[in-house]
Amino acid sequence: MSVDKQKFVGTDEYIATDSLKLAVQAARTLEKPLLVKGEPGTGKTLLAEQVAASLGLKLITWHIKSTTKAQQGLYEYDAVSRLRDSQLGDDRVFDIANYIKPGKLWEAFASDERCVLLIDEIDKADIEFPNDLLHELDKMSFYVYETGETVYAKQRPIVIISSNNEKELPDAFLRRCFFHYIEFPDEATMREIIAVHFPKISSQLVQDALHIFFKLRQVPGLKKPPSTSELIDWLRLLMADDMPDDVLRQHDRRQAIPPLYGALIKNEQDVQLLERLAFMTRR
Known part of the structure; x- marks a missing residue:
């Protein structure tokens, strides 16, 4: 059975409710990120790990901090290293790609095989962070200004986004996600x-x-x-x-x-x- 036809049914290490299994499948069918909220400790991060394990896919995790910027998930340009190398006469400076460091989204987009991308605790970042990812998550592509190339996803990753509900997420971002709240277990x-x-x-x-x-x-x-x-x-x-x-x-x-x-x-x-x-x- 192909990965696309496989359904997440939980694993021996993860008890998934019927509603959670349905949410995972719905997000995959709609090809939208799955936004999961719930109390800390209800298994939001573990869900992504177990979806990857259940479907036999690679897991790429982007842990969000209060200082994280959306651009870091795409790539970072190391201008300081390029300046230093130019002062040392290093020939690497003639290819700007040597100073482009791919981020977690780039890694997921470049993967030859479908993968699971976890954007963990998105509500830790500032309020503009989710909106700054709207195009990339919607179109599955982004533009690298320094090299003039557009990076497209080779295989659309299964995107799971976790939130502890510490702050409200923008409406435009929410419209692009399939939402599921993980109730505390009875x-x-x-x-x-x-x-x-x-x-x-x-x-x-x-x-x-x-x-x-x-x-x-x-x-x-x-x-x-x-x-x-x-x-x-x-x-x-x-x-x-x-x-x-x-x-x-x-x-x-x-x-x-x-x-x-x-x-x-x-x-x-x-x-x-x-x-x-x-x-x-x-x-």
Whole structure:
């Protein structure tokens, strides 16, 4: 079966909901980028990795920072190196292409085989960043001013864009994407995810851990509710050889802060909130 006809159905390492599988397929059918949003830790970045693995494609990842500019994804021209080489009499200066460094989009466009391009955490960049990529993602081409060439995609990559919803994305950009919001896993889905990571885990430990985990997420005013990845880290600690099997059952339920809370709670404000709740419960 050709890659174009293959459907993403999840992998042994990634539990994909039916709606997420449908979203991946819809974006491919429309030949539009798939924009995925969701809480941190819900598997947005991992989705791209698993789509690539499932379809047998190369993954190219462009991690976005607050200082990232759209131009860096296309190419960068190293004028400083060219000036230095000209002062040293290096013959390389006569070919400007020697000073053009391809970016991640160029790498994806130049690939002979279809690939998966992940633009990770696009909302970290400034507000103009998404708009600066409109033409390139729409037309699958861009112009290199220094050399006068136009770079076209040899094979249209599967583009997956992740966002933690830290800032609104421009309407013009959103119109060019297929959007999917990854809902936080319910308890049944979370059990499947745990089973993937820990096939031999005690069912009692899972029951006790999920009770505490989802109870924590429901605490009003919590600045950062624990995520799926943090639950996995917590379970890994609870399963360590030096931990008693009934570590959670021995825990005083009047204590709002669970054992090894540092894997779940990531800031002092939330710790203080839980301590106040525990104090009020004891009163």
